[in-house]
Amino acid sequence: MMPSKTIIALWGATARGAILPIMTLAIVVLMIVPVPSIILDIGFIANIAISLAVLMIALNAAQPLEFSSFPTVLLFTTLLRLSLNVASTRVVLVAGHKGEAAAGHVIEAFGSFVIAGNWAVGIFVFLIVMIINLVVITKGAGRVSEVSARFTLDALPGKQMAIDADLNAGLMTPEQAKARRQEVATEADFYGSMDGASKFVKGDAVAGVMILSINIIGGIVLGTLSHGLSLQDAAKTYILLAIGDALVAQVPALLLSIAAAAIVTRVSSPLDLAGQVTAQFGKSSAWIPVAAILGFLGILPGMPHFIVLPAALGTGALAWQLRKREKHGVIIVPALPAQQTHIIEWSDLQEEAALSVEIGYALIGLVDERRGAPLMARITAIRRQLSRELGFVVPLVRVRDDMSLAPNIYRLTLSGIVVGEDEVFPDDFLALDSGDIEAPVRGHAVKDPTFGLDAVWVSADLRSEAISAGYTVVDAPTVIATHLNRAIVIGAADLFGIDEAQKLIEGLKESAPELAKGLTPLPFGLPAIAALCRSLLLEGVPLKDFKRIALAMVESAPLAANPRALHEAVRQRIGALIVQTIVPARMPLPAITLDPGLELLLAQALQVGPDAEYPFEPALSTRLVNAVNEAATPMMASARSFAIVTSPTARASLSRLLRPHFPETPVLSFLEIPDTKAVDVIAVVGSAGVAPSALTSNQGDHSWR
Template identity: 65%
Template sequence: MLAFISSQQARIGDTAKAGILPVATLLLVIFMILPVPVTVLDIGFIANITIALAVLMVALNAAKPLDFSSFPTVLLFATLLRLALNVASTRVVLVEGHAGPHSAGQVIEAFGNFLIGGDYVVGIFVFAILMIINLVVITKGAGRVSEVTARFTLDAMPGKQMAIDADLNAGLLSPVEAKERRQDVATESDFYGSMDGASKFVKGDAVAGVLILIINIIGGMILGIVSHEMAVGEAAQTYVLLAVGDALVAQVPALLLSIAAAAIVTRVASPMDLSGQIGSQFSNPKAWIPVTAILTIMGMLPGMPHFIILPIAALTGLFSWQMSRRAKNEEDAPPTQIPEQQNHIAWSDVTDGAVLGIEIGYGLVPLVDDRKGAPLMQRLTGIRRQLSRELGFVIPLVRVKDNMSLAPNAYRILISGVTLGEDQAWPEDLLALDSGGLDSDDISAPVKGQACKDPTFGLDALWISPDKRSEAVVSGYTVVDAPTVIATHFNHLVALNANELFGMDEAQSLLDNLKETAPQLVEGLTPKPLSLYQITAICRSLLEEAVPLKDFRRLSEAMVQAAADEAAKSGANDLPSLDNIVDGVRRRIGSLIVQALVPINMPLPVITLGAELETLLAQAIEMGGGASRPVEPELAQKIVTSVEEAARPIMADARRFAIVTSPVARRTLLKLLKPAFPETPVLSFEELPDDKAVEVVAVVDGRLEQMETQTPNYRKDPA
């Protein structure tokens, strides 16, 4: 019951807060249209001064401009309040002013008598000076600063967004922090744009104050002389005094708001408020010593007010001495005062935490420089997005950092601290790739450059200067820039080693996402019959053989069926074999595996083993008794060599193919051929869909005397 009451009170409080602003806006309209009692007018004047003081204090205590992001709107409503009070006070001055200074309210009378001593001539000059300070100095300067800041903030917005993306890709920011940074950048742009417009409110308000004063003086003189038969001097004394008092009442809060606006737009971001920032920067004793010396010399000159200057010089000298003493104490402080901070070692000092990393030499730093657009970081972001879409799970952040031990133009790609590849790139040059389309007979003058090998595909290539780009394209080269070279190399290595990036957290994320659409399937998959660890191991095995996890629902159904078959075969008390479950999953998703190799309307090129060799492998596996490499080294080398010879023609045509064998020999053959064919899948006959056409391009014979290869169905395209 108490909780219900407190929630209702909170809801009522929120509703009341939401209703204050509309009610206040209606009151402003009432002030402008309807006659207002003098007492209400006095309350409005005091409220206006109070609001101006509060706005000024909030502006001075803001650490950065965005801490007072509502200031443009507050400035608008404060200006409207002041103008509404001016309209109401003008009505009172013109209607009731003939009765004396007290007729317009106590606030206007106090400003007319106390601040300017009851002399309207003095009041006019005081008002004029305040107007000059507000309009010419503060408002004009703040408006100019707002205009320039808004323009530069808008121009710098794309660079700031790219810097945030670069930090996100480098692992320096989490996605939540990056989202907050982007929101801050957008809010900053909106704020300074609004401040540029809000400064016009202040300027217009100052001009309106002058016009209202002139109207009050002229209107009051006319009414006093014509309607109330007052003498010219008496009318001037009465109405001019009231008009000047009314103008000063409005001008004081206007001046405070102008100061607040100027303080906000000229504020530099700092962890301290304005007073703390100024105090810390004025606490340098070296700055006060010359001040003390100059004041002392001035105080000793003849004719100078010695009793004023010398005490002030003594105060500045005392302040300088205290600052020097404080600085010396901080320097002489023993280091044992902060032993925990100096000797503490955090986990972040020991571990990097980034799974993916790229180390670069200092010559490649321009590729990640925000001032130059960080082209490498942009490409890495696109590659992460593309790989995540293709593989079916989120690729972790890539941390790029410089390594002084590397050569200037060298880079190194790592996964979990293990180097997968390294090469060199020249940031100002282009890489011209010989992709097989060059005709040496048609090239009168070959393109000159630094010869090298493409780090991704091993093609012959040249590093050329940008001015030779057109020449290289005409000659038949494929030309790419340095960020593309590194990013393509990174993409290739990550795709080959995607299993190293998949862990239990990624598996749990896949299960959580699947649970939203298929909760019963997830419940039937884990924790029984498969644990999270087993699901992770199965997914890693599939990724190791380039099987994506995009259709995780179908994979999960296959895991449930394969686990049930394995449990029925091995018994309820035996631990299921993950290798057998993986093979069972592969049999059920064969169409997914094959469709990634060739289009649906084209036959799948395959290389198979002869019957004798299949039998020989099966016998070796059976005799090996579960050994990881049951095949003799000599036989294994002959198999690899024969498959290489059989695959050479189809690889020359850049066609994708698969190696097909029996289910018993598939895993063993995969281990044999993986070093030579890292991107070629090894399938079993059971994994081929029944409706998929197959083109046998080569058969590796099993005669031990000479591991001959037969190519019964393969014909090289004459074109």
């Protein structure tokens, strides 16, 4: 048996769903079936109440889409008003000869009180109201709806492209992008519907004139021919009833026309209409000239001083009060729509974006769509390029402003950890010292945030001079994007997880289903595959040839229980893939090697602590890092790629030791270099230091085996 609360909820839902069909049938019944005057009175008051409610909702809406049902509501309210006109016409023509109360008290009140019983005044009042409604409000609202619909439809493709760009740049999540697309489509439908709905109001005004004419002519004819009234009595009675009936209908029509005009002329804002008006009129600079002009008019001869001068004093006092508040830092801005800020959700504690760029307020122009959003375009290009190079989709980059940062500061975070921070100047250019500068340029000397090179921030008018002097000149978005690019490359392992591993497996199932079947779930589970991929990314090995990596894993399946040994075995099997990421196929591999004595020391250290993360003693580690740095400095200064080559047993430990100091320098073992690959030994690191290019020139084929 269903619980009582469930039954009540179902009954309530059914009742709500039945309201609109019942009201539609009632409107049709009003047009066909004769009803007593009391029903007409209730219908007229309900019509006025509904029109007032619609007007209030329209005025309180912060943006047009908050009242997206308005076109349909306008249709049904117009039908209700017309059905009441038809019903009242029937009552007026049938029982109008009995007196002014025959058509109900509401029509009688409008006919006697509002127009003071004077039918001529009533006709003119009705015509004025109808002209205001039809010619001024309805025509203007219809034109605004037409233009808005046209512009909205024309802008629809651009808005969709902007949403896609924001999605690619990480400004919004896929769910937010879906909601935004739905909002854009709803906006286009809304303005298109409003363009047609405005015709309802126009048609209603025309119908009001026709119904008024029918009531007057038909009433006089029936009153004189059927009910024996004199022409004067019939005219007085039926014209008053017709005017009262027309005014009863035109008042709600005028309210709905105002609501329609208010909706289509709104500009999207966090505030409602009252809030917008209050915020924009609450400035002393607007009221000071008003007070001065009214004061001048008040002292002119012949002006009504007792009216104009108090108005000048009132506006002057208002301007003084507003000025006083502005000086004290108090600005009259209505509060935004109330939010339940006291409620904290789990979603508030979660950082959705693995990558983010936080910018100071002076850099907001770099992401402004009106200026082309140059930073967004570069970030999108970086994500696309790195996704191809790394072999997995680089996650969205969230760009947001942070008021806690200095105006020109930007900050890069990866998985919540700050990986970069520096200062850029959006209107200037960074001139990088290429090492061959003819004459220095004037500017703000800094270090390049990405590689630490000497650089100078120069103004736009000195850009050509810097290029001529030999500098490499880049703009601020390029500086940030380059810094982000390097941060992603270095931190690629932190961006790869089990979900990304699953995507690689799914792609492998399509291209090599049998290989995928032999890889997982046995002998390798998804966590083991993800861990191996992360370890490869940590050492700069891309995953774009995952098929080859998967084959190497299958061939190394006996080592599945030992992740370190598995990692080394896979590296040896994909050595050619690793080497080709360092230098092109036809170029020799520049290498820094270790002399036999140092290799022996490393081997002895590994025998003492084979499972240690850092098995080398601190003194040896320090000398080794310094020696490698001395040997690598010329190569890094010339931006040349190279590798450090050591024995297979020492490779992993040496890589962990050197990675914090040389994050982009690969450490290879002899077994990872193909037999056909030429090697150019640029330096040999020994236990006492570096022996440079004396051992450098092995240009032919070289086998480390």
